[in-house]
Amino acid sequence: MRLKDFPEEELFLQGSAACQGCPGSAAIRVAFKALGRNTILSVIASCTSVFQSPFPVSALDLPTLNMAFATGGATASGLSAAADRLVAKGVLKEKPTILVWAGDGGTYDIGIQALSGAAERNTDFIYVCYNNEAYSNTGTQRSGATPYAAWTTNTTRGKGEWRKDVAQIMVAHGIPYVATASLAYPTDMFRKFARAKEIKGTRYIEIQAPCPPGWKFPSSHTIKVARLAVQSGMWMLYEHENGKTTYTAGTQRIIQGQSKLVPVEEYLRAQGRFGHLFHPERDEKRIGEIQERINHVFETLQFTHKMKEHIMDIELAPPR
Amino acid sequence: MRLVETGNHVAAWGARLARVEVVSAYPITPQTQVIEEISRFIDEGEMDCEYIPVESEHSAMAAMIASAAMGVRSFSATSAHGLAYMHELLHWAAGIRLPMVMVNVNRALGPGWNIWCDHQDTLAARDTGWIQIHCASHQEILDSIIQAYRISEDPKVNLPVMVCYDAIFLSHNYMQVEVPDQETVDRFLPPFRSLWSLDLEHPLTHGSVIYPDDYEEVRYSMFQGLENAREVIKTAAEEYREKVGGYHGDLVDAYRMEDADHALVAMGSVASEARVAVDMLRERGYAFGLVRVRSYRPFPAEELAAFLAPLRTAMVIDRSISFGMEGPLFSEVKAALYGRGGVSVYDIVTGLGGRDITYELIAENAVAAAEGGLEPRTTWPSVRINEHHLLSKRGVEGLRGKGGAS
Ligand SMILES: Cc1ncc(C[n+]2csc(CCOP(=O)(O)OP(=O)(O)O)c2C)c(N)n1
Ligand code: SF4
Numbered sequence: 076m077r078l079k080d081f082p083e084e085e086l087f088l089q090g091s092a093a094c095q096g097c098p099g100s101a102a103i104r105v106a107f108k109a110l111g112r113n114t115i116l117s118v119i120a121s122c123t124s125v126f127q128s129p130f131p132v133s134a135l136d137l138p139t140l141n142m143a144f145a146t147g148g149a150t151a152s153g154l155s156a157a158a159d160r161l162v163a164k165g166v167l168k169e170k171p172t173i174l175v176w177a178g179d180g181g182t183y184d185i186g187i188q189a190l191s192g193a194a195e196r197n198t199d200f201i202y203v204c205y206n207n208e209a210y211s212n213t214g215t216q217r218s219g220a221t222p223y224a225a226w227t228t229n230t231t232r233g234k235g236e237w238r239k240d241v242a243q244i245m246v247a248h249g250i251p252y253v254a255t256a257s258l259a260y261p262t263d264m265f266r267k268f269a270r271a272k273e274i275k276g277t278r279y280i281e282i283q284a285p286c287p288p289g290w291k292f293p294s295s296h297t298i299k300v301a302r303l304a305v306q307s308g309m310w311m312l313y314e315h316e317n318g319k320t321t322y323t324a325g326t327q328r329i330i331q332g333q334s335k336l337v338p339v340e341e342y343l344r345a346q347g348r349f350g351h352l353f354h355p356e357r358d359e360k361r362i363g364e365i366q367e368r369i370n371h372v373f374e375t376l377q378f379t380h381k382m383k384e385h386i387m388d389i390e391l392a393p394p395r
Numbered sequence: 396m397r398l399v400e401t402g403n404h405v406a407a408w409g410a411r412l413a414r415v416e417v418v419s420a421y422p423i424t425p426q427t428q429v430i431e432e433i434s435r436f437i438d439e440g441e442m443d444c445e446y447i448p449v450e451s452e453h454s455a456m457a458a459m460i461a462s463a464a465m466g467v468r469s470f471s472a473t474s475a476h477g478l479a480y481m482h483e484l485l486h487w488a489a490g491i492r493l494p495m496v497m498v499n500v501n502r503a504l505g506p507g508w509n510i511w512c513d514h515q516d517t518l519a520a521r522d523t524g525w526i527q528i529h530c531a532s533h534q535e536i537l538d539s540i541i542q543a544y545r546i547s548e549d550p551k552v553n554l555p556v557m558v559c560y561d562a563i564f565l566s567h568n569y570m571q572v573e574v575p576d577q578e579t580v581d582r583f584l585p586p587f588r589s590l591w592s593l594d595l596e597h598p599l600t601h602g603s604v605i606y607p608d609d610y611e612e613v614r615y616s617m618f619q620g621l622e623n624a625r626e627v628i629k630t631a632a633e634e635y636r637e638k639v640g641g642y643h644g645d646l647v648d649a650y651r652m653e654d655a656d657h658a659l660v661a662m663g664s665v666a667s668e669a670r671v672a673v674d675m676l677r678e679r680g681y682a683f684g685l686v687r688v689r690s691y692r693p694f695p696a697e698e699l700a701a702f703l704a705p706l707r708t709a710m711v712i713d714r715s716i717s718f719g720m721e722g723p724l725f726s727e728v729k730a731a732l733y734g735r736g737g738v739s740v741y742d743i744v745t746g747l748g749g750r751d752i753t754y755e756l757i758a759e760n761a762v763a764a765a766e767g768g769l770e771p772r773t774t775w776p777s778v779r780i781n782e783h784h785l786l787s788k789r790g791v792e793g794l795r796g797k798g799g800a801s
């Protein structure tokens with residue numbers, strides 16, 4: 076699939092209220108194109124609640140239920156159960172795709188219980204977390220997804236803790252499909268949505284979403300920052316299905332040795348939220364800690380890849 | 396069919412006869428038997444319904460909002476901490492204007508875990524935009540759940556309804572009920588309808604950001620929906636009596652009010668027990684009657700005023716307390732009577748956390764009220780302070796001095 080092969084129909088309409096360069100609206104556009112019209116959407120409290128535009132207009136051309144912050148997973152369970160009834164009664168010819176669209180705060184923090192419950196019930200839906208690594212809607216406070224050392228309005232000297240990894244937590248739920256995506260790799264993202272659409276049960280897709288006002292970079296750099304995140308190893312692209320993780324696109328190329336990790340400094344320097352790591356003086360300690368973590372992860376993955384290629388063909392993750 | 400059953404199992408029958416298609420619920424004593432019985436009905440093929448075993452009450456209500464939004468008749472049941480936990484979404488369900496019915500078994504709130512009856516949980520949910528029907532018998536639970544769907548789905552209302560009944564007294568005690576046939580119920584209750592559903596043919600966005608320019612109109616329309624519910628509750632009660640049989644009053648239910656000089660006002664199971672107290676009081680020469688508030692929201696202000704304004708005395712029995720104020724039912728009864736008649740209104744707060752309310756306690760206080768011997772404010776006649784209730788000796792004096800306890 077190439078960009079020019081994406082369906083022309085726009086289900087995310089013009090005139091949204093998103094900031095210039097908003098990653099959320101860009102991601103929603105690709106997702107809608109991949110999923111198509113037969114989709115019921117629930118938007119969970121986040122920037123998307125706002126940028127869809129206020130009543131009485133809407134940029135969302137899908138039947139949409141806006142819901143409270145902590146409800147993503149449970150809302151999907153209600154939509155899906157009701158859709159099953161409507162199909163059983165012949166009111167609907169086929170079951171629509173149930174899509175829940177939430178931010179990282181609604182996913183990592185307040186909504187994780189409902190998401191975990193829905194995943195454990197294997198509710199038939201696609202959960203999307205567009206991860207802008209902070210509570211952007213309320214003015215950029217830290218979330219469980221905010222990376223170590225990043226400035227937010229309530230971590231003014233940089234967050235002291237490392238982010239958790241909800242995609243891996245979802246893998247641990249044993250659901251049929253988990254994928255991560257990046258705005259800089261739209262065809263990879265499109266393919267993942269198209270794949271998710273074919274599967275029944277709980278599917279989780281997390282999209283890294285560099286947010287110009289929250290991360291403090293010019294609004295024309297969204298895609299550039301997204302690409303640097305993957306190239307530097309700060310964000311990894313993969314999909315997990317049938318107990319097997321497959322790295323994709325830019326991440327795969329690094330693991331397979333076709334391209335080199337870009338020093339994380341380049342990624343950090345591209346954003347004002349890490350400015351305190353460079354001004355007034357360079358914070359060797361924290362920059363070094365971040366780089367070290369990335370190196371460790373990629374060395375392990377590269378080693379495993381080589382092992383698989385040259386020594387033996389084993390699966391490291393147990394099949395679920 | 397005649398059954399001898401717990402109130403909870405009777406509630407499950409109500410949901411079944413209403414042809415509920417999605418149930419999402421989370422267990423809490425004393426509600427658990429409702430959902431256990433429903434899942435048994437489903438497992439045995441007696442109910443064609445999706446059961447969502449959610450991981451919390453917040454999720455129970457979220458799932459229910461979602462299924463109702465898809466255009467499917469939905470049901471849940473909870474109690475006390477569960478109702479408190481889903482409070483945010485009670486507002487959401489009513490604010491987004493969806494019909495649905497939920498049972499709340501009235502139970503006390505912790506701390507001090509207490510699974511017994513009072514009305515604190517429900518009354519704290521008063522201003523969420525839900526209609527609240529309070530039942531006084533097993534038969535009324537069954538009939539009210541079926542009526543509640545009619546009320547909720549009426550296009551003039553299109554709001555959620557909570558059917559409330561008292562923990563243990565009604566939830567767990569066995570009573571005889573008449574269970575109507577499915578066909579009879581079907582003649583009374585049409586298939587699900589709602590003013591809106593998520594529609595793939597006509598994609599609309601619901602519940603998005605709304606500015607001050609439009610928000611008040613939304614709230615006003617909810618207010619009107621509850622106003623319209625007054626008439627709809629009456630019609631539903633009348634039509635139910637005609638088509639199915641069984642009548643428990645509409646917004647209120649009255650006992651021996653025709654020739655009364657004084658009245659008791661109460662809600663829930665104590666309001667049926669208070670009939671015995673009324674008879675006792677009559678024997679002692681006090682012409683008491685009883686007005687039971689069946690619909691707490693919409694509140695029957697007109698009906699209460701019509702009954703109470705001409706009387707000499709009204710004594711409210713409150714099974715909850717508005718801290719820093721008085722018994723909530725007392726406040727509302729007085730508000731309903733404002734500027735009408737010269738009736739003196741009294742209030743006893745009693746029966747909290749399942750404490751027994753004896754006929755004698757009601758009668759004694761009613762006599763005192765009728766004789767002008769009760770203070771015209773909230774009193775706590777059943778409070779008895781013991782040493783083991785106290786954190787310190789000084790606390791004893793504090794409680795005795797200010798609590799109004801006698
Ligand atoms: C129960 C509750 N608490 C707090 C809020 C306020 N709130 C709305 S959106 C939001 C942050 C959303 O962050 P995230 O999920 O990351 O989405 P983003 O705004 O970044 O797109 C918060 C805190 C709320 N709506 N509900
Ligand atoms: S703050 Fe960020 S995520 Fe929110 S609308 Fe603006 S660019 Fe998009």
Ligand SMILES: [Mg+2]
Nearest residue numbers: 178179209211
């Ligand atoms: Mg966010």
